[in-house]
Amino acid sequence: MPHSVPLRTTAALGALSVIALAGCAAPAADPAPTPTTDTHGEIAGAAELAEPALGLTSIDGDGRVSHLDLLEETTADLGRVSAPTSVHSDGRYLFAANASGVSIVDSGVWTWxxxxxxxxxxxxxxxxxxxxxxxVATVATSNSSTTGGTGLFFPDSGEAVLLDTEALSKGEVVERFRLERAPGAGLVVPAGSFAAVASSDEIALHTGDGAPVGETTPCVEPAGTLTTRVGAVIGCRDGAVLITVEEGAPVVERIPYPEGTTAPRATSFANREGRPTVAAVAGDAGVWLLDTRERAWTLLPTPEPVVQATAVDDKDENVLALTADGRVLVVDGVTGAVRAASTPLVGASLAAGQPVSLIADQQRAYLNGPTEGRMWEIDFADDARVAREFTPESTPLFFAETGR
Known part of the structure; x- marks a missing residue:
């Protein structure tokens, strides 16, 4: 049976919040007793742990930021940012965007x-x-929270910004470049030491310092991006563009939709972080799956329309989807058959147009319900069972799983 967990506020941002979060580590998550020669992802002042320090970092409608430690089931108040309209996360940072800019939160936990x-x-x-x-900026991140770049595109001005992610890991906000483009929809997508700026129906590659690289690539109505272990995906009206880096140079490949398809295009991608397959809603037709290793799309029919989808991309080929009435479906990624379904959890939030997010990791899924004032942990391998239900002190309007 699910159980409700009241969250205990520990401290405000500053010295007290630092102490509170440092004190959340369970014995299994203590710093490793011996140093490792592999320092990837390490930064000065960070403790290496034996297991991931997973948490749920949330922001309410007033910009209050809270971090729930999933091991200790305690919460810490991290302070306040400008009230957000949207939030994007790479598993460490939260980028809270509104009409005048982007506020950046470092949860302090990450995986390399x-x-x-x-x-x-x-x-x-x-x-x-x-x-x-x-x-309200679109935000694109890579799979690294200590190297490379983070892209921001501001639609009202057309400004394309690449932030230095290594500088973020040291507590500094540094712009690698800020380029002028035509106002409208756009993306700045990091790809290794390069960045792709997608706007005005084309993709232009740049070095990390903003210098142009090679020819532009057509991409009508760019929308949606995600980085996998293979490369960076950018959605276009007729398919996707995959950007990889080979021998120090960017390589651009087009992955068109299957010939004759009539399903609506993908405009937003989601998956278990880093995995090669990404998922996207295909209107009422089901779910698009894009395998970036095979450079191939698959249209996965679902027995009912879904409003969100994410690819777990595990050995069982699970795909998770959210229905309009707030149920989480566990879908067979080959046949589209529903393996399990939760009870309706976030129907009221969806009906009210609230920003619900379904996030998957290797073993669990997480869901926020702003109207319901809850967050849930779902064991999708066990009949979509609600493993834990959390009742935060502030409304989880936006949230991210951090430490992954």
Missing amino acids: DHVDHFHYYRAAPALLGEVSGAG
């Missing part, structure tokens, strides 16, 4: 993916500052 193994870290959480811009 080294392909065949992982490293886990904890440092002091912090509110890092704001990046000014006109219009």
Whole structure:
């Protein structure tokens, strides 16, 4: 049976919040007793852990930021940012955007993916500052929270900004470049040491310092992006563009939709972080799956329309989807058959147009219900069972799983 967990507020941002989060580590998550020669992802002042310090970092409608430690089931108040309209996360940072800029929150917990193994870290959480811009920015991140770049595109001004992610890991907000483009929809997508700026129906590659690289690539109505272990995906009206880096140079490949398809295009992608397959809603037709290793799309029919989808991309090929009445479906990624379904959890939030998010990791899924004032942990491998239900002190309007 699910159980409701009241969250206990520990401290405000500053010295007290740092102490509170540092004190949340369970014995299994203590710093490793011996140093490792592999320092990937490590930064000065961070403790390496034996397992990931997973948490749910949330922001309410007034900009109050809270962090729930999933091991200790305690919560810490990290302070306040400008009231957000949207929030994007890479698993460490939260980028809270509104019409005048982007506020950046460092949860202080992250995982470094080294392909065949992982490293886990904890440092002091912090509110890092704001990046000014006109219009609610689209945000694109890579799989690294200590290297490379983070892209922001401000639609009202057309400004394309690349932030230095290594500088973020040191508590500094540094712009690598700020380029002028035509106002409208757009993306700035990091790809290795390069960045792709998608706007005005084309993709232009740049170095990390903003210098143009090579020819532009057509991409009508760019929308949606995600970085996998293979490369960075950008959605276009006729398919997707995949950007990889080979021998120090960017490589651009087009992945068109299957010939003759009539399903609506993908405009937003989601998956278990780093995995090669990404999922996107295909209107009422079901779910698009894009395998970036195979460079191939698959249209996965679902027995009913869904409003969100994410690819777990595990050995069972699970795909998770959210229905309009707030149920979480566990879908067979080959046949589209529903393996399990939760009870309606976030129907009221969806009906009210609230920003519900369904997030998957290797073992669990997480869901926020702003109207319901709840967050849920779902065991999708066990008949979509609600494993834990959390009742935060402030409304979880936006949230992210951090430490992953």
